[in-house]
Amino acid sequence: MxxxxxxxxxxxxxxxxxxxxxxxxxxxxxxxxxxxxxxxxxxxxxxxxxxxxxxxxxxxxxxxxxxxxxxxxxxxxxxxxxxxxxxxxxxxxxxxxxxxxxxxxxxxxxxxxxxxxxxxxxxxxxxxxxxxxxxxxxxxxxxxxxxxxxxxxxxxxxxxxxxxxxxxxxxxxxxxxxxxxxxxxxxxxxxxxxxxxxxxxxxxxxxxxxxxxxxxxxxxxxxxxxxxxxxxxxxxxxxxxxxxxxxxxxxxSVKIESCEDEITQIFNALVLGTQDFVKKNGFNKVILGLSGGIDSALTLAIAVHALGSQNVEAVMMPSKFTSRQSFIDAKACSNNLGVSLQVIPIENLMKEFDKSLLECFTGFSNDLTEENIQSRIRGVLLMALSNKKKSLLLTTGNKSEIAVGYCTLYGDMCGGYSLLKDVFKTQVYDLAKYLNRVARKEFKQLPIPTSIIEKKPSAELNFNQFDQDSLPPYELLDKILHGFIENNLSYTQLVNFGYPHDAVKKVLNLVRISEFKRRQSAPGARITKSSFGRDWRYPVSNRFSYNGDV
CATH class of the missing domain: 3.60.110.10 (Carbon-nitrogen hydrolase)
Known part of the structure; x- marks a missing residue:
């Protein structure tokens, strides 16, 4: 033998x-x-x-x-x-x-x-x-x-x-x-x-x-x-x-270790990817911005599983646009996961930026610029804490947002590792529900408050602002993105599948013009065959239309 x-x-x-x-x-x-x-x-x-x-x-x-x-x-x-x-x-x-x-x-x-x-x-x-x-x-x-x-x-x-x-x-x-x-x-x-x-x-x-x-x-x-x-x-x-x-x-022949279901495999892959990226790059701790939304809540939960709650710090940076519910949810989420939550209001910093730019912005109306400034203020604060505490900053954007550029360069995209980079928004909800199911089975506190899962997603960079004001519903958006990115389907093929042509045209155009953001984004765990990393090599300067226009 x-x-x-x-x-x-x-x-x-x-x-x-x-x-x-x-x-x-x-x-x-x-x-x-x-x-x-x-x-x-x-x-x-x-x-x-x-x-x-x-x-x-x-x-x-x-x-x-x-x-x-x-x-x-x-x-x-x-x-x-x-x-x-x-x-x-x-x-x-x-x-x-x-x-x-x-x-x-x-x-x-x-x-x-x-x-x-x-x-x-x-x-x-x-x-x-x-x-x-x-x-x-x-x-x-x-x-x-x-x-x-x-x-x-x-x-x-x-x-x-x-x-x-x-x-x-x-x-x-x-x-x-x-x-x-x-x-x-x-x-x-x-x-x-x-x-x-x-x-x-x-x-x-x-x-x-x-x-x-x-x-x-x-x-x-x-x-x-x-x-x-x-x-x-x-x-x-x-x-x-x-x-x-x-x-x-x-x-x-002996006992065979079974493979977990798909959502469990994704979760375990994200945990392992986070753990090894942090440790192999010489860090012991991580920090992230906790908004009260589902992306940052899931990122926090995965980080805790990967590194332990004692090695994870969350920071909430509320503005006048931050809802009371988001504040409640962020505190509940951090408490449930045993993570310390630091609160740094950005209202005064926003006023200082407005004051400094007042003369330069004379004659211009408010637009996305003011919204992006808020995100970049938060990015600066998080990077400062990351530098000072020698903690790796995790960015919290998902694949759907990164695909269509619904993120701010040098703002919420700041960070050394993008944990959810290859996870579509609908999968974010699936993972959050999965974690809560596991917690229920083990008679533990829910890591992600139900209110976070149930509320309408919002960047909260303006009053009464919701993601779906700018994007198709995520159920539709993710189907279009999955078809285009994962299955390499064309505009015509997507429309023939029954997706609204206006939505398809808008989404594919957003994917094309957002390449410059993706090129500068942090690395993140690959869980699909078409991640925004080694798999994705599109030019930044690109006038080819994915919509079939000449």
């Missing part, structure tokens, strides 16, 4: 020494549990994606040093355990990089594999850095031949077939496969289809953790030659799982 362990780890991009220590800790665990082999994720030594760090000679030199050091340290732990490590390799002869996996045993590297299928779409830019591998890598351990693939390889038939043709009896797949809604099901479907063609059991090791806008969900697994799931690791958590293979290439 061969006992194989998967180390579903959360590396830190660029911290090669730390990542090496994490790998070594898992080697010790594998040894202590009697495992013969340990698999780590794609580029586990560097973290994924290292991006242009790969273009720095010093970075590659550090990787080369650490992999040589690691093989010695692994041997000190056990000379009999095989460890498969993902890292970039410089092909000295041809002077290019390979996205590779090395097989360590007895203080030596007994095999190297270069990733063949290099993704260069959506969030991936691997052809910018790497050249494709040319050959398979198969190594023998206790009379069983193991082949290696890396991530994208398993999405196509070429690399798995090359491994099988080279004698592989079990396929090891190292992954850094990022999360989006529905990704695990899609991943399993593709793996099952390609594995069924070659009839090899699969050991699928995926990364977990947040890296800037990307979230890696884990969900590592063992599957038989037909793609049947035999064991699965946890989702959105580091994990360590093991299974045994006998000489007839049969893998024991």
């Amino acid at each position: 061969i006992k194989i362990s998967i180390a579903q780890i959360n590396p830190i991009v660029g911290d090669i020494t730390y990542n090496s220590k994490v790998i070594l800790e898992n080697v010790r665990k594998a040894r202590d549990e009697g495992a013969n082999m340990l698999i780590t994720p794609e580029l586990s030594l560097t973290g994924y994606p290292p991006e242009d760090l790969l273009l720095r000679d010093g970075f590659i030199e550090k990787v080369d040093y650490e992999i040589k050091n690691l093989k010695k340290l692994v041997n000190d732990v056990s000379s009999e355990i095989i460890v498969v490590v993902g890292h970039p390799i410089l092909d000295q002869k041809n002077n290019y990089l390979i996205n590779a996996a090395s097989v360590l045993l007895s203080g030596k590297i007994i095999g190297n594999y270069g990733k063949i299928e290099l993704p260069n779409y959506s969030v991936f830019d691997e052809k910018r850095y790497f050249q494709s591998g040319k050959t398979s890598c198969v190594f023998k351990y206790k009379d069983i031949n193991f082949g290696i693939n890396i991530c994208e390889d398993i999405w196509f038939s070429k690399a798995p077939k090359m491994a099988k043709d080279s004698g592989a009896q079990v396929l090891i797949v190292l992954n850094a496969s990022p999360f989006c809604v529905g990704k695990h099901k899609e991943r399993m479907k593709v793996v099952k289809e390609n594995i069924a063609k070659i009839q090899l059991p699969v050991i699928f090791c995926n990364m977990v953790g947040g890296q800037d806008d990307l979230i890696f969900d884990g969900n590592s697994f063992f599957a038989d030659e037909n793609g049947k799931l035999l064991k699965k690791a946890k989702q959105f958590e580091e994990d360590f799982i093991s299974l045994s293979i006998n000489n007839e290439i049969k893998i024991e």
Whole structure:
């Protein structure tokens, strides 16, 4: 019997020494549990994606040093355990990089594999850095031949077939496969289809953790030659799982960790993304503006889940336009979540701005300018508190608002991390209701007061102002945006779906003219295939009409 362990780890991009220590800790665990082999994720030594760090000679030199050091340290732990490590390799002869996996045993590297299928779409830019591998890598351990693939390889038939043709009896797949809604099901479907063609059991090791806008969900697994799931690791958590293979290439089947429903997955992804962005960037605490509205309330709740209430501070900055109910709601929300609420009125600051600009604004009537000044006053105050308290400022806008520019540059867009950047407004309501349902089941206080969920959304930058004065109802807006952004539908296709042509035309135009805001926005957790980050690369200066106008 061969006992194989998967180390579903959360590396830190660029911290090669730390990542090496994490790998070594898992080697010790594998040894202590009697495992013969340990698999780590794609580029586990560097973290994924290292991006242009790969273009720095010093970075590659550090990787080369650490992999040589690691093989010695692994041997000190056990000379009999095989460890498969993902890292970039410089092909000295041809002077290019390979996205590779090395097989360590007895203080030596007994095999190297270069990733063949290099993704260069959506969030991936691997052809910018790497050249494709040319050959398979198969190594023998206790009379069983193991082949290696890396991530994208398993999405196509070429690399798995090359491994099988080279004698592989079990396929090891190292992954850094990022999360989006529905990704695990899609991943399993593709793996099952390609594995069924070659009839090899699969050991699928995926990364977990947040890296800037990307979230890696884990969900590592063992599957038989037909793609049947035999064991699965946890989702959105580091994990360590093991299974045994006998000489007839049969893998024991054990309990499988289930996947949560969609809304729970989104919530857990946002929590993990927030937690890792804050901590990996050297912060311990966060701060945010709490308006009494649903976006800031949900942001506060997620931040508390990610970091603990003691590490979260909320600030309310009321003006003459702030309703009494918003004040009540903000206090209730912060109290329910155990977060301190600081109140800084901005009325006097607004008057000072009015006074300073009076002469310059003579002859002009009040318009959006005065509304935006309020938002920017709040942005300045929050950034000042962020600087002084060394707390990361979270911005609270959602995907619907960011899509159509219903946000103020250098105002409510101020912040280092945009938690809800890929969450549509209707999903914000779904998440708020979800959190309250969970609280009810656990007999806890509702994190988000019902009054916040039920009231009409408003920026409260003017009297009797509501979002729907400027935008279509969010139920309609989100359907149009989802069709245009997620499904790449045209104006004509959206109208043919039955959406009002005036609303479609307005929304698509707002999306186009708001690109300059999105280009300057903070990064945020990616939960869809079309987030406003690596997936979205539209020009700022752009006269192409999405409405079909010539």
